[in-house]
Amino acid sequence: MTWVLTAKPADLQLLHVGDASGTIKATLQQAASDLSTAGFAVSTQVIQGDPRLAIPEHVVLQRFDLLALESFRSSRLKSMILGSLTSDLARACQVPILLC
Structure with missing residues (x-):
């Protein structure tokens, strides 16, 4: 007997803590785009602090x-x-x- 398991793709959040330079934002957006193409629901966020x-x-x-x-x-x-x-x-x- 063969079992095939399927699951809903996870909702992902890409998080960066620190300065939101253009390079960081571009990197997050590219990663989000790649993951979105693979079927994931993706959001990005940059927050400040330790x-x-x-x-x-x-x-x-x-x-x-x-x-x-x-x-x-x-x-x-x-x-x-x-x-x-x-x-x-x-x-x-x-x-x-x-x-x-």
Whole structure:
């Protein structure tokens, strides 16, 4: 027996925390266009603030089911001293996190 599972494509929001330069906006719009072509409903948003505070707050306000993050590589020493954004978000967010 073969099962074929289909699901409604997810609604996605591409979020950038920080300055909204033309390059950032263009990058977000291009990514949104690519995802839209693939069948996803996509929105983009740029917000200001410290990502360690702004992202968890945004996750709650927007009722996200999942947070997908790009995993940045940094030096082990820097991570030990300053901590990593990814680690901080994993502790602060109450939704599953997918590291890409």
